[in-house]
Amino acid sequence: MAAAGKRERRSLWIAAIPMALLALSCVYPIYFAVNNALKTSKGYILDRFGLVTDPTVQNFADAWGRARFSEYFVNSVLVTAGAVGLLLLLSSLVGFALAMLRFPGRRFVFVAILAALMIPIQVVLVPFYRTVEGLGLLNTRVGLVLAYTAFFLPFSIYLMTAFYRGLPRELLEAARMDGARFLEVWWHVMLPLGRPALLTLGILNTLYCWNDVLISLLVLQDRRTLMVGIAALRGSTRPTCRSSPPGSCWRRRPSSSSTSSSRGASSAASPWAP
Amino acid sequence: MARRTIGQAERRFAALVLLPAALLLLVFRIVPLLWGFALSFTNANGLGSADWVGLANYQAVVADEAFQDALVNTVLVLSTLPVWIMLPMLLALLIHQGVPGGRIFRAVYFLPAVLSSVIVGSIFNVVLRFDGSLNAALKAVGLHPVDWLGNGWTALLSLVTVYLWSTFGMSVLIFMAGLSTINQEMLEAAKLDGARFWARLRFIVIPTLRPIIEFVAVVTTIGLLTGMFGLIYVLTAGGPGTATTLPEFLIWLEQGKLNRPGYAAAISAVLFVLMAGVAWAQVRIMSRNADL
Numbered sequence: 001m002a003a004a005g006k007r008e009r010r011s012l013w014i015a016a017i018p019m020a021l022l023a024l025s026c027v028y029p030i031y032f033a034v035n036n037a038l039k040t041s042k043g044y045i046l047d048r049f050g051l052v053t054d055p056t057v058q059n060f061a062d063a064w065g066r067a068r069f070s071e072y073f074v075n076s077v078l079v080t081a082g083a084v085g086l087l088l089l090l091s092s093l094v095g096f097a098l099a100m101l102r103f104p105g106r107r108f109v110f111v112a113i114l115a116a117l118m119i120p121i122q123v124v125l126v127p128f129y130r131t132v133e134g135l136g137l138l139n140t141r142v143g144l145v146l147a148y149t150a151f152f153l154p155f156s157i158y159l160m161t162a163f164y165r166g167l168p169r170e171l172l173e174a175a176r177m178d179g180a181r182f183l184e185v186w187w188h189v190m191l192p193l194g195r196p197a198l199l200t201l202g203i204l205n206t207l208y209c210w211n212d213v214l215i216s217l218l219v220l221q222d223r224r225t226l227m228v229g230i231a232a233l234r235g236s237t238r239p240t241c242r243s244s245p246p247g248s249c250w251r252r253r254p255s256s257s258s259t260s261s262s263r264g265a266s267s268a269a270s271p272w273a274p
Numbered sequence: 275m276a277r278r279t280i281g282q283a284e285r286r287f288a289a290l291v292l293l294p295a296a297l298l299l300l301v302f303r304i305v306p307l308l309w310g311f312a313l314s315f316t317n318a319n320g321l322g323s324a325d326w327v328g329l330a331n332y333q334a335v336v337a338d339e340a341f342q343d344a345l346v347n348t349v350l351v352l353s354t355l356p357v358w359i360m361l362p363m364l365l366a367l368l369i370h371q372g373v374p375g376g377r378i379f380r381a382v383y384f385l386p387a388v389l390s391s392v393i394v395g396s397i398f399n400v401v402l403r404f405d406g407s408l409n410a411a412l413k414a415v416g417l418h419p420v421d422w423l424g425n426g427w428t429a430l431l432s433l434v435t436v437y438l439w440s441t442f443g444m445s446v447l448i449f450m451a452g453l454s455t456i457n458q459e460m461l462e463a464a465k466l467d468g469a470r471f472w473a474r475l476r477f478i479v480i481p482t483l484r485p486i487i488e489f490v491a492v493v494t495t496i497g498l499l500t501g502m503f504g505l506i507y508v509l510t511a512g513g514p515g516t517a518t519t520l521p522e523f524l525i526w527l528e529q530g531k532l533n534r535p536g537y538a539a540a541i542s543a544v545l546f547v548l549m550a551g552v553a554w555a556q557v558r559i560m561s562r563n564a565d566l
Contacts, residue, residue, distance in 0.1 A: 008371075008471060016374045019365065023375075023382040025439070029397040030385065032407065036400075090298075093291040102281070103288040109296075114560055116299045118553030119307050120500035122522035123546045126535040127309035131301065150302035153295060158560060182287040211390035213504040214526075227392045231508050 072229040079141050079216075079225060080209040083148035087156050087205050088198055090149070095160025096190045100172050101182075110161065117154035121214055129218050137219070144219045148209050156201050163197035164190065307546075314539035324536070331540035341541060343516035344524045348548075351434055351498050351520065358494045359487060362442050366449035367479065371471075380450065384443040394440045395508030399423075402432055402509075426517035429510050433518045437505055441497065445490050452486035453479070485559070492556040499549055521545045 036044060038055040063069045097103075098110050121128065128147075137143025171193075175185045191198075216225045224232070314331055318324035335341050365383065369376040386394065401407050402422040409419035422432045456479060464474050480487075503522050506512055512519035512527065519527075521541060528538040 011471070012368065012371060012373045015368050019368065019373060019379050020375065022365075023379050026382050026385045026443075029394075029401065030389075032401065033393075033397050090295050094295050097288040097291045101284050101288045103285045106288075109292060111557060111561060113295075113299070114557045115553070116303050118496075118549065118556065119303050119546075120496070120522075120549070122500050122503065122525055123542045123549070124303065124306035124310050125525050125542065126529050126538050127306035127313060128302065129529075130309070131306050135301075146298065147302060150298045153298060157295065182283065207388060211392070211504075213390075213392055213507060227390050227504075230390075230396065231392045231504075233396075 067229070067233065068224075069226065069229060072224050072226045075141060075220065075223055076210060076226040079144045079148070079220075080206055082141070082145040083152070083209045084202055084205045086145065086149045087152055088202060090153060091156035091160045091201065092191060092194055092198060093186060094157045095164050095194075096186050098157070098161045099164035099167075100169055100190075113154045113157050117158065121151060125218070132219055139220060139222045141220070141223075144216060144225075147215050147219050148212070151215060152205050152208050156205065159201055160194065160197055163194060167193060310539045310542050313536055314543045316536045318536040318539075327536070331537050332544075334537060335540045335544060340516050340519060340524060341521075341544075344519045344521045347430060347516075347518065347520055348499070350430065352495065354434055354438075355491065355494060355498070358438060358442070358445070358498075359490055361438075362445035362490070363449050363483070363487070365442075366446050366453055367475070369446075369450065370453045380446065383446050386440045387443040389440065391440065391502075391504030392508050394436060395505050398432070398436050399509055402436075423510055424514060426514060429514060429517045433502070433505065433510055436509065437498075437502055440505070441494075441501075445494070448490055449483070449486060452483050456482050488555075488559050492552060492559060495552050496549070496556070499545070499552070521548075 035052050037059055038052045038057070040054055040056050040058070043052065043054050064073075094113075098106060132138055132143050132147065135143070137146065171189055172185055175189055180188065211227060212225075213227050213231055216228050217231075220228070313324075315326060315328060316324040317327045317330070365379070369380055373379070403409075404419065404421045404424065406422075408422065412419050420428055422428050460478060461474060464478060469477070499520075500522055502520060503526070506518055506520065506523045510518040512523050522545065525538050525541050525545070528534050528541060
């Protein structure tokens with residue numbers, strides 16, 4: 001028995017070796033990116049993989065200023081903050097209602113929301129774009145906030161409902177006995193109790209919104225969020241791109257390139273206007 | 275009488291709260307879904323005029339080689355599903371069993387999951403290039419360099435591997451949460467009775483983890499079907515040829531490059547049907563877990 005335990009301990013030490021390599025692979029690309037971002041164009045050409053010898057922050061300044069990243073950054077921050085705030089507000093309200101309140105069709109509403117979760121953006125790409133356009137929300141940050149909220153809401157509602165489901169309904173009844181209105185119960189009882197779930201949701205939704213490319217590419221064509229801006233810089237690691245005048249590498253709205261006919265060509269990094 | 279008014283207030287509040295959420299979902303998801311379905315039966319070309327063409331779009335889709343390739347690619351990608359479940363489960367198990375450095379591994383594995391697919395794609399673009407760091411490493415140990423993103427097979431393999439790399443940390447985390455619900459006393463008792471690692475895994479751990487395995491399987495499948503756009507967009511742009519074109523990317527190409535919304539909508543409808551089975555499974559699992 002003791003021998004078995006010892007053998008397992010040894011196996012764990014052996015397993016730690018590939019696991020450490022995997023961990024290293026998780027860190028390496030980040031090192032690679034930061035290391036190269038600090039190099040000058042010359043330093044990058046001379047030694048692509050070595051440790052930076054002539055650190056410079058010029059690339060960051062270029063990205064921030066010339067490549068309009070300051071503008072993209074503001075867009076990303078505003079849109080993410082708006083969407084996450086709206087998502088937390090709506091999902092905690094709806095989660096409270098679905099988990100605690102009694103009303104006809106409750107189960108149906110819950111299943112319908114889960115079903116809406118199954119409609120991915122890809123499936124509604126064309127009409128979704130037309131809808132946004134028709135509502136006059138194209139190229140507006142409000143439009144993107146609403147779009148994000150609509151697409152990440154079902155999952156948020158699901159999580160909040162499941163969380164509030166675990167709380168006793170007596171909480172609601174006791175507060176009601178004391179004369180609290182439903183909105184007050186939500187504000188004073190449900191919101192504070194829901195903090196762990198709301199925190200998780202806040203983090204997840206921030207990641208989703210901040211990292212999204214596709215929805216942003218559709219809704220905010222003129223103004224761009226950070227991730228779309230970075231995607232448009234594909235191949236920017238080539239030094240020629242760094243030293244060329246602004247505008248030649250970063251076309252703001254290359255709608256003309258959408259006529260290029262080759263499928264799967266490298267020019268895919270351009271927003272399109274149907 | 276008093277009871278009745280209480281019930282009414284409850285209903286009124288519920289309706290009031292549900293209304294904005296329902297409206298958002300209706301406008302941005304349900305209506306576009308139905309609209310897209312209608313669009314798939316027309317020859318809409320983005321200029322305003324659209325005539326009913328019946329199933330012509332669907333016939334064209336089925337005959338389209340790019341679509342056939344995308345479908346084959348989807349099947350190939352989905353066939354890797356066992357890896358997506360077993361690798362994170364194994365890693366979570368090893369961390370749970372107290373592998374040396376386990377806490378560091380758990381934190382570091384989550385790192386790629388935080389990165390945007392655009393960032394991941396941009397980094398691996400440089401790493402996997404013919405003159406990139408992976409080939410430099412291969413050359414250093416005396417192996418032949420491979421044009422990872424330039425050949426059909428290796429491009430698809432690279433794409434899937436990079437996507438796996440960028441999401442496995444999340445699955446590890448989910449499995450860790452599931453493992454923490456396992457009855458430790460039962461596990462210890464089995465250990466005292468001489469049950470080896472694999473026996474404990476088979477008879478205690480896997481049965482307990484079943485709901486988690488189902489959940490990860492469904493979430494992963496949906497991710498594989500619809501979550502790879504950003505990575506394809508930055509890493510391979512669907513190429514070389516159609517080697518890494520998946521339906522979701524094809525829809526975007528048809529709509530954007532070739533400006534054929536009716537045709538794109540038909541592909542969307544096919545993708546939706548493909549997803550319906552998975553979606554149904556997910557609704558069942560999720561509504562069971564929420565116990566409603």
